[in-house]
Amino acid sequence: MLTFNMDVEPRSRWLRTTPGAAALAQPYFCTEAGQFFGRARFATARTDKECFLLLYTVEGAGLIEQNDTQVTLGPGCALLLDCRTPQNYGTAPGHDAWHHYWAQIEGSGVHALASILCPEKRPEPVELAPDTALESFGTLLNCLETETAASAVTAALALHNLLATMAQRQLAADSAAANRRMIDEAVAHIRTHYAESLCLDELLASAHISKSYFLRLFRQYMGTTPYNFLLCYRITKAKELLAQTDLPVGAVAHQVGFGDESNFSTRFTAMVGQSPLRYRKSTLRAR
DSSP states (O other): OEEEEOOBOTTOEEEEOOOOHHHHTSSOEEEEEEEEEEETTOEEEESOOSSEEEEEEEEEOEEEEETTEEEEEOTTEEEEEETTSOEEEEEOTTOSEEEEEEEEEESHHHHHHHHHHSGGGOOOOEEOOHHHHHHHHHHHHHHHHHOOHHHHHHHHHHHHHHHHHHHHHHHHSHHHHHHHHHHHHHHHHHHHSTTSOOOHHHHHTTTOSOHHHHHHHHHHHHSSOHHHHHHHHHHHHHHHHHHHOOOOHHHHHHHTTOSOHHHHHHHHHHHHSSOHHHHHHHHHHHO
16 A cells, blocks of 8 residues: 655656566666655655665655654665565655755565665665765666666666665674674584584674574675575585595585585585586586
């Protein structure tokens, strides 16, 4: 459900498009976007929509509410909302205007960055240089009006520039630095002891945070769970041994931490797309 009060100046822009094959093939694509010169009573409330919403304030301020979190989005700040979770936003109390850009976006790229830019589907403002934001949003709006194959690629690049810059700033923030070091230490421990029997408690031993928070941080920074990261690292090491040595498959399995050859072969085939022996033969042909 969507309710809104379109209290905006006439010079505001609202563009809609239906992405074609060229746009849908991109890691980022846009379905709607605009530049709103919102007045004091501008407001929107939405229960659900299958997209993400990117907002950037030029002047004035907006008030955004989602998941019991309330933030004020002032000039030079952007944020990403997952619209699958109910949200409210509008001109912030005490302000008579909210001049902002917005874009409804989708694609694998924005899904990959969502854990960084809207962790647990809570809005987190990020400072964004005006020249970067205005140029990228301007490009995006122009592309929506053009709707060519070339403009689909250009629009995707503009969105990538915005979201990647936001993610870099978020990860570099002081509050994130300590968390990043903690996850880096956990990753280093996995890489050092990957051939051993590891458990999550070992990774939590020096973290002093809850298991659920640690798992959320690990997924945020590494893009996967500790267990899947361990599996991928073991398979990578197995690839090296298969390509560079004549060790039997069973010996390779044990050296990289698998308890038996059958489990190793099943995992390897599922993750690589071919059996360990076939992988070894393919690397020999390549060499």
